[in-house]
Amino acid sequence: MLFHSSVFLLFLAGLVAVYALTPQRFRWFVLLVGSMVFYASAGPFFLIYICSTIVITYLCTMSMRRLRLKRDALVAEAGEKDARRLLKDKAKSIAKVWATICLVLILGILAVVKYTDFAIANVNAVLSLIGYARQFGLMGFALPMGISFYTFQTVGYVIDVYREKAEVETNPLKLALFVSFFPQVVQGPISRFGELSKTLYSGIQINRVNLSRGANRILWGFFKKLVIADRLFPAMAALSINPDEYQGIFYMLNIALYAIILFCDFTGGIDIAIGVAEIFGVRLPENFNRPFYSRSIQEYWTRWHMTMYSWFRDYVFYTMAASKKMLRFTKSLKRFVGNDIAKRLPVHITLIWVWFLTGLWHGATWNFIVWGLANGVVLMVSLELAPLYARFNGRFPGLANNRVYRCFQIFRTFWLMNMIRSFDIYDSVGTTFNMMSSIVRNFSLTQFLSVGISEFTLPIADYFSAGAGLLVVFWVSWLGRGEIDYRERLDKFAWPLRYLAVGVILFMTIVFGAYGYGFDARQFIYNIF
């Protein structure tokens, strides 16, 4: 059930009606039933995976809760400070066992269904490389919908419970709703239990404000997905499947198109998720903050897919960087390489490891792994060059606020990210490097002018309609400056102007949207992760 299908809209309308007619204390249950129906629509068999994750998480976290309660009772009874600490340490080590069991099992499910074939394919490649004839057959597991997202959200919950940052959800059905909440299960945003649970179970009645704000946000998501992303996609596909033909400037065009398509596709999906949740009074975290205005790659990653970035930061980077092993490693390193390097090297190692995992999370291919590592390397180099930048900025103090220099930084970051992102586009790492080098090898403006953009399966009129859509996106992005929800700025307009703005977006979506007869409904790019 794709978000941008009429079936989903009918499903949503039905669920809103049932939700509105249900007494407040049972409304969360309506959301759970809706979420399960939504999930089952991708294939009833997939329910086994998500339900397994829910059951495992529930049993382990309840064990941790019982342990915590028992510990608290014993600690209260224990008189001496040392005895209390001993009890706490013991309880923590047992909780760690439960948390580890839980994480191994739920990440194990993800690993088995998502990475088994990748591992087998690599083993086969190595075997054939060393001249061994035997090859293992692929398992061909079907990837359950949203498994990467709901697994990470659940992992976050388990770690928060272990760290005692989140209360344990004692109602298994409520936990099931947290894991499977249908607007976000497909492509995020990745929520934290502490934040989401504030509104998820509240059963707020459908009201005019939430309905209108939610519908507005959903419309905005449809607009970006259908008018821009799906409209431009055939051009990108045509450029991508012919890497030998479309090099140099065509590569530049392709990666720019991909940036636009991915942005509109992903943010469009997130807009729909946030809007749908908002109708039910549930607040999901924002996932984007005008990322293409970033002036550095560090800044970019705090503005693009923010919930994934913060997830890796909080649950992997900090955990690893602050682990006893890493501290011991730093200490031992000091003896060999000195204080300065010993401090920086573990950070870089952690950074590379985190980005390796980020790449792997995106997909079981070398393209994604190299994409992740490329991000890590660029961030590492940025960190290393930070003192140099600081000296440079000290020498030219006015430059940081210079508009032209800021534009240059934005432009530089945009193209750097586009090039890194091109690992997503081409079928192999080698092809991607080849395409990157074609910028200097084969940059032919005359070839581009002779071919023209109408060659890439799209009529010229489609570029104009998508271009008009992009202008609207820029306008709305400008409205959303200063991290203010664009709808709040829109609310300050006189009502005829406000209605006009919404009407223009609505009719542009109806007329210029790539949907219906003649179009294959294309799922959101992040659905496959």
Next chain:
Amino acid sequence: MRLRIVKISVAVVAFVLVFAALQRLLVPKYASFALEGGLIREYYSSSMDQDLILIGDCEVYANFSTIGFWENFGITSFIRGSPQQLVWHSYYLLEDTLLHARQKPKIVVFNIMAMQYGEPQFEPYNRLTLDGMRWSPTKFRAIAASRLDDESWLSYFFPIFRFKEHWRDLGSDDFRYFFRDPQASINGFMIRSDTMPVGFLPQPLPIANYRFSEKAYYYLNRMAELTREHDIELVLIKAPNLFPHWYNQWDEQIIEFAGEHDLLYINFLNYTEEIGLDWDIHSFNAGLHLNVFGAELMSMYFGEILQERFNLPDRRTESTVAEQWNSMAQQYHHMIALQLDEIERYGRINSFLIG
């Protein structure tokens, strides 16, 4: 509160108006391309009191001149034809005709070429037939019977969702026919005065199964029942087109069906000489369809059979009817003269629309 109601009312009215205007602008007008798409709709702007109704695919709207029936026999007729009209399309068009007709027809003629199809074929052909029908439970059932998997109900209720891509090709026709529909036929007959002799005809290939499908029979049966219920004579015909090929095995099944239901069945392919058809001069596309001169011969031949066998009334003596039909006949002859003139001047026809 009152202000909110005003605001919402203004927004809703504005939305409906803009939506309706955009829809009207974007749906095809069938004025200079695929003119056949407007044929089904044209019935409702006719007098809807014809004695003879012809139903079927292109083999009816190109092959029988309604003015030919009128001028030679005083038979009032309408052709409810559309491209690749399938049997269930035809059945529901018959239902639709009976639903809207001011006076019940006396004879319904059905061209059985479409019996070869047991499933919906192509979406565009569904639209060419179904979009022109007026909304009624009949249309609803027609869509349900015809819809392909990738067709949405929504696009039938709101055709803008089907034809929105037309924004790329908006032309002067879309504005010229914004408030009115073009007229492409004379009571369902499309005039083509040009000639293209029959050249190469592909040899018919054997097919795996000659048996008509259950679905085709089901609707043919329903057509027979419906006409019987309304005391209307149903006549089955096979128009005399040379291509696509009409197999003997198919013909035998229709003969059997007609015999079982006591229906008249005429395969005009067997009477081309008696009709006087010359494939070098009476087809506008190499034997696929007849031109207007061939269609007039067909009307002459068939009209005589109908009048003799079913005693159809000659309505040329009814002044109101005659006035209306003579006016249409004038348009008809004017169009033929215009097309012949264009052929002489430019070597091709430029004018297809009657109005």
